[in-house]
Amino acid sequence: MTVWWIGDIVLLVVVVPVVIYLLNGVLSEARGIVPSVNRIAAAAAAGSKDLDAAPLLLTTGDQVKQTVEGVAGYGGSLDVILDDAEKE
Amino acid sequence: MPAPGVVLLITVVAIVLVLVYYLVSTIVALRQITAGLDEAIGSVVEIIEKSAPVEEIVTAINRDLDAGVDLLEGLLVKKAGMRDAVGLVEGLYPGAAAAGFRNFPESKTTKAPRISEVYTKGTLTLARLGREAPIAAASPAGGAVLRDVTRGSLMARALYPEARQTRPERLERSPIIGTDAPVQYEPSESPGVRGAPGTNAAIAEQERNDTEGEPGADASSV
Numbered sequence: 506m507t508v509w510w511i512g513d514i515v516l517l518v519v520v521v522p523v524v525i526y527l528l529n530g531v532l533s534e535a536r537g538i539v540p541s542v543n544r545i546a547a548a549a550a551a552g553s554k555d556l557d558a559a560p561l562l563l564t565t566g567d568q569v570k571q572t573v574e575g576v577a578g579y580g581g582s583l584d585v586i587l588d589d590a591e592k593e
Numbered sequence: 594m595p596a597p598g599v600v601l602l603i604t605v606v607a608i609v610l611v612l613v614y615y616l617v618s619t620i621v622a623l624r625q626i627t628a629g630l631d632e633a634i635g636s637v638v639e640i641i642e643k644s645a646p647v648e649e650i651v652t653a654i655n656r657d658l659d660a661g662v663d664l665l666e667g668l669l670v671k672k673a674g675m676r677d678a679v680g681l682v683e684g685l686y687p688g689a690a691a692a693g694f695r696n697f698p699e700s701k702t703t704k705a706p707r708i709s710e711v712y713t714k715g716t717l718t719l720a721r722l723g724r725e726a727p728i729a730a731a732s733p734a735g736g737a738v739l740r741d742v743t744r745g746s747l748m749a750r751a752l753y754p755e756a757r758q759t760r761p762e763r764l765e766r767s768p769i770i771g772t773d774a775p776v777q778y779e780p781s782e783s784p785g786v787r788g789a790p791g792t793n794a795a796i797a798e799q800e801r802n803d804t805e806g807e808p809g810a811d812a813s814s815v
Binding site for chain 2: 506509510512513516517520521524525528529531532535536538539542543545546549550552553556557559562563565566569570572573576577580583584587588589590
């Protein structure tokens with residue numbers, strides 16, 4: 506009978522606190538990850554939204570090409586109407 | 594059942610309840626983490642898909658711009674010569690001559706002449722047109738001046754000799770006006786109607802001047 510009482514005391518004083526401590530630690534860490542994951546998801550969504558303008562680079566590339574072609578045309582005309590520099 | 598057995602049974606049941614509470618809470622938290630990671634992964638996949646063609650497009654833009662720079666530098670060096678070209682760049686962007694031209698390594702060692710003392714503003718404007726045409730909106734001159742009659746300059750013509758010096762070396766000075774002017778003009782009674790001698794307006798003004806002060810002048814008007 507005494508051994509039963511000793512077992513009950515050990516169970517209540519040692520095992521139960523240890524189990525509660527460990528489980529509480531796991532739960533608090535899991536709950537601490539949730540806000541971080543939400544922030545990561547929000548940042549990724551914002552980054553994806555920022556890249557919505559990336560297709561406009563196609564228009565920019567076309568306009569740059571047309572501008573350079575225009576500059577090349579002017580350059581060709583200047584090459585024709587202006588004399589070259591004299592060789593030193 | 595003995596009392597220690599009852600206490601043991603109650604304790605075990607309590608431990609199981611605690612385990613259930615914490616494990617269920619942990620499962621809920623892990624499910625939230627999974628949902629957040631799924632959302633983040635979806636956004637990251639979108640980022641990867643949207644940024645995939647960026648490198649190719651930017652590379653093409655840089656290639657086109659490099660071609661434009663090569664063209665303008667080559668044209669400038671060809672037409673102005675290396676020494677004057679470096680001087681023009683130095684005159685437009687002080688300190689830029691040290692960097693030199695990309696395709697002309699010898700430009701870094703070329704001594705830049707004081708180009709602003711050699712060429713007129715018109716010549717520098719022409720050079721600025723060639724140098725800054727793609728970004729003329731940001732030009733210090735206030736934008737492209739090509740075909741702008743209000744800001745164009747013909748001073749570059751003075752650089753070239755002509756057989757007959759038709760242009761005066763010094764233009765006439767502007768007339769001096771005011772109370773200290775050497776030539777004083779009397780104010781007209783009818784501004785803007787100053788006609789040449791012999792015209793009707795001049796004759797009428799002469800008649801008005803002649804009748805002023807005469808006794809009959811006031812009577813006739815009455």
